[in-house]
Amino acid sequence: MHPTLSKENVIKYILLAAASFSVFIIFLIFIYLFQKSIPAFQELGWGILSREYSPTSGRYGLGGAIAGSLLVTAGALLISYPLGIGGGIFLSEIAPLWVRRTLKPIIEVLAGIPSVIYGFLGAVLLVPFAYNAFDMLQGQSYFAGGIILGVMTLPIIISISDDSLKAVPRDIKDASLALGATRWTTTKKITFPAASSGIFAAATLGVGKAIGETMAVLMIISATTNAPMPWFDFFQAGPTLTALIAGHMGESAPGVARSALFAAGVFLFLIVGTLAIITDIMQQRVIKKFKGR
């Protein structure tokens, strides 16, 4: 008998390694991004937040792209949160079984459609439609980008909301109904709060997906670096962080030009990180609030 690692222990260590590996990779990515972006921060200082981005004239302001990314993401979430959470509540609490059984797989397929397909449909259908329907200068706009990103994040939010609502124990709901509460009151006051941590997780995933989406954004809003006038005009096209990186990596000269693109990556990372932390805090608050009563 050799001193065996018991099977259980081996598996434990493998799983531990798997978990630490992903943390390690994220850590490495951040270190690498940050290190590569240092020259840009040093060279440009606060100028990195200006709205003028033009590599040929040596200006690398990322302010317009940061504002653009936030605008598009906000637009996307305005669409996907109400519809997504509403859809989740419908599927898990209201829909008859056969409807649920039909819709759920369809929604999951929707989540698997590659972003380039959404981008293509957006560019050939939504962009001309927005142009004609809203009398805009052009269909290419944060507005059209926000709609497509909203539709793209919708399946994730519906699916995870539905799963978390379904995971709420039957007993709790039954208790509420037995006390005379209506189904809606039960959903609103009991099921939804109990499932809220899962729903917040869905929200975070949705934000991450929307802000990080590149292909669809490039195809619908275009790769322009000219910020709209005024900068918050949702109905014009303008830069976003992801489109800026994808559109300029190929031709960027080594030095500050490329470093500025890494800085754009750092800002993306920071925005996603901050949003994740905010949702986490909100989630804790909601849980606390409903536990106390």
Place this chain on the structure above:
Amino acid sequence: MGRGDSLMWEKTRNKIGKVAIAIVALTMLTTAFAGCLEGDDMETVKVNGSSTVFPIADRCAEIFNDEHDDIQVQVGAPPVGSGGGIDMLGQGQLHIGCASREIKQSERDEYPDVDFTDNAIAADGVAIVVSKDIYDAGVEGLSSAEVKQIYDRTITNWQAVGGPNQAIAVYEREEGSGTRDTFMEAIYGDDDMTTNATAAYTSNAEVQSAVGESDNGIGYVGLGYVDPTSTPAIDLDGVEPTEDTIKDGSYPINRQLHMYTDGTPTGAVKTFIDFVQSSEGQAIVEDEGFIPL
């Protein structure tokens, strides 16, 4: 945890071992083969540079390498851009630096020991295209000054240039694009300027389809991308863009595509450039949508 378990674990370990050996063996074999293919008696010609020239260089190299056993032309991917190619040639990392513009004096000054020699391989023109509706409404030509004002957005309505009362959607190529450089050089007199265009795309095809989908758009594309049924080309300063007017230089937005070498090409480099300039190479040039010499 019984004997059976630990036996099973041992079997699994053996299997893992076998797989690992197989992988190592396979890797070694592949490396060995790659070594054979490269060979020492082959002369290598390294080519990189402009993304516009890339498709020509790449297809020429493919056919050229099939015909020559003793010369291997390597076209670097992804293309590093015109400026990058000239830099790499200056640093002695390339035999041929492809450029979609002429070399700048500043670049010659940076590498005083290198005798940058121009070998023209094709001609290209950038046509200004408008939406079919605009063309049909009477805008069949513009002056260079009007085009500049439209791109600066000091003219924002088609009425100002004899068209319908409609806002102008202005499409351009992203910074770093050779097509953009040629356009800016001809219209603005300097390719380091910026415009106020309302959307930018990273390929000719996307600009063409964006202008084609809208009914108030203007854009510029390589001559091969003009589609008279959706995006007709307009005259510039009274000259229609055609192969002839581009070749004789009367159409203002024209350029040559270059393969720069250090000194007059000799040996394998000369053999390849001769091939590109031969009727076989020029047929490829025409196939890729450019104008043969």
